Amino acid sequence: MYAFFLLSGMIDAMCYLGAPLPDGIQYCSMALALIVEGLLFSSHVHGREILDIHIHMLPVKVIAATVCVLLLEARYRRHPLLPLSRAFLLMLQGTWFWAISVILYKHGEGHSEWDLNSPASVMMATIYFSWHCGAILIIMLVMNMIMACFYHRQSQNGTKYSILSSENEEDNDNITEDRSSVEV
Template sequence: MGTFGGHALPGTFFVIYALFLTICACLKFQQSSKRGTRFKSFASFYFPYGKLQRFPLEGLLKVLLTTVALSIEIFTGFDNGKFVFMGNAQHATMFAYFGFNGVIDLLQHFKAPLPRDTEYVTLAMAFMVEGLLFKFHLHGRTQLDILVHTLLLYVVYACIISVIVEMKYRRSILSPLARAYFLLIQGTWFWQVGFILYNPSPNAIKWNEEEHGELTLATILFAWHALADFIILLVTAVTIHVCCRRGNGIAENDVGLKRLLHSGSNDQSAVCVQSDSGSDLEFEQPTVGVNR
């Protein structure tokens, strides 16, 4: 845990998780709008287009990424054949809970007889355990170390609340985006903590971990992280919206052109039918028109 890599590893996990959730939720929302159906959020999203829409990609990624991260934490926690780094054990425990949530996602995909909303409950459990571990992770640390991890603890609390709210209000796109936002803050702040406490650059100037000015600067950096992450999610959501609208416009223009060609050459008409995938366009057999 007390290394730059020990913070970059969970940071990478949470960044990937947050971006994947954002992309899938926004695509699902656009798909629902296109079909004229109500949006519904899920603790584990399927990619809504293409061959991956029937594949439990998020659950599988959770299991694979957490297994790799857990293995690294355990392997690097040994010294001279003995497991001595308790920080690694804390991180391994955190990854185990998120991996367990991934297993629940996979079980639900394969129609295991689980109680309703089990995936949300286990996800909230993972965040609760993460918060518990960080709460008692700060004994004997410097003021700067305590501050940066306390700020992280606040975000973990926000993740717990966002999961509970999402479980209640699953018809709102803001629910999964709120979860993605706090996940992204966790990810980028993990990286920032690594640079503050364990900067890997050989020419880096070490922070004075007891000076008030350094504590103030760390708090300011956290505020900028919160703003930058919000902008990242906003730009991602707007980009997906614009791309989907342009794609729909192209599809509609193609349909109109084919109708014109059919009616102009054979005095026939074509009817556009939306397929189950929500993205492919099919055409019924044209019917012969009657001249009057």
């Protein structure tokens, strides 16, 4: 799994440096890394308790959604909700991995206070997962509001910003004067 994410990062770096690679290869390499991660996670649950299986299968669903969003992003690169959706899903995956460790290993103490064979524990874990979704959405909305306030305050002072796109790599060192390309 780690080798595929390393390969994806290397491809990203090569694309950034201008290597002659096929257009969109960075999306495909990241999708491949996520697919491998999902396969490994779905195979990681054989012979385990129902709670352990459930909390390991929730990220598999998130990984599948991330792959779908990533492939849509490869096709529709200028759609602003797709990168935000990918960021949301990756943050959800990361925070849920942390939650899995807390549920199963109780902060490194080696045992769980959860009943790993209880349907009630499975339901509680699902509720916690939904709380992760809500918390990440709130965090992203607050970050968006802060950045929108910053953008509006700076634009009132005469400073104009725009989102830099990969189509104009040679101009990435300059802040462009075109305010119309940013929608807040």
